[in-house]
Ligand SMILES: Cc1cc2nc3c(=O)[nH]c(=O)nc-3n(C[C@H](O)[C@H](O)[C@H](O)COP(=O)(O)O)c2cc1C
């Protein structure tokens with residue numbers, strides 16, 4: 312990275328330092344939206360703390376040679392086993408928003424999962440970062456036709472997979488946001504994927520649309536506790552894209568997900584933003600991985616802040632991890648260069664930790680390399 316990051320005097324050497332730089336630049340209300348979680352934030356803290364309770368047990372004299380962290384994900388290469396989790400509202404962090412994030416992902420050779428609630432339209436994200444591997448996250452909407460139209464739109468834009476977030480039958484109770492009165496985007500920003508298709512007649516939305524000077528009305532994201540596996544089946548039947556089910560924590564749901572034909576599972580408690588007191592994602596991983604029996608890739612997000620965290624997750628059965636808040640910190644601290652810095656730090660840490668564990672690649676990581684230390 313050239314020079315300083317977003318005017319920060321010294322380049323950050325840890326994700327924690329990137330967060331500090333971001334915090335210094337962000338509106339405190341937006342910082343709270345990014346950092347916060349549901350209820351007492353027990354799960355937010357647990358996600359990180361649980362990684363610290365696990366130790367790595369390196370193997371020696373294996374002659375493994377230099378490490379290459381590259382993996383294969385849904386049949387295509389990724390340069391590192393760290394992908395970008397879907398997070399909303401990137402333009403709160405940087406004017407370029409999701410465009411900047413996608414460029415950094417493309418340069419690092421990894422996947423960006425574009426949020427349904429992105430503040431740049433998925434077509435514009437793709438156009439900004441030619442060659443980027445994009446997946447598209449969505450919440451199943453009670454208006455099933457709209458869900459399918461949105462999925463097809465993402466496919467046309469070049470997204471390779473749909474990431475269906477299943478942990479949100481209702482919006483989590485985020486007390487920082489309630490206290491701060493943060494319940495909507497500032498006037499100049501919109502969820503650009505939530506505009507009705509051009510040509511769609513007025514009045515077909517689910518209500519609560521906002522008119523906008525640059526296009527059609529913007530729908531609200533509806534979270535609906537009546538949605539079920541049948542709705543996932545309908546989406547799968549209507550689109551050719553592989554489906555990644557995000558928000559799986561119970562092994563029984565992992566087994567059901569396989570029965571419903573998902574291409575991958577993401578173990579996630581939504582970064583502690585939905586149901587508080589769900590156990591740490593890394594503690595849930597082994598049972599979910601066992602339930603899938605290796606039939607599909609398992610990804611994990613929640614609390615990954617170090618290369619050693621990545622190794623622990625991979626050793627315990629994940630094919631890759633995703634990072635949410637660290638990317639937002641990078642974006643707020645230094646735009647595209649800030650996200651690039653976050654991914655570069657993680658890559659360097661993963662490479663070094665792999666080598667120190669005696670592994671030439673993520674494939675060499677096995678559960679015996681992880682020990683619970685307390
Ligand atoms: C500010 C913010 C916005 C998020 N928006 C979405 C979203 O739109 N869709 C989604 O599936 N998950 C969303 N998430 C959850 C992330 O995808 C991910 O599960 C979580 O951030 C992982 O934890 P980490 O932040 O500790 O890495 C969001 C998380 C944050 C922090």
Ligand SMILES: CC(C)CC(=O)C(=O)O
Pocket residue numbers: 399428532581584
């Ligand atoms: C716009 C929201 C639905 C994004 C989200 O999932 C979150 O804030 O955790």
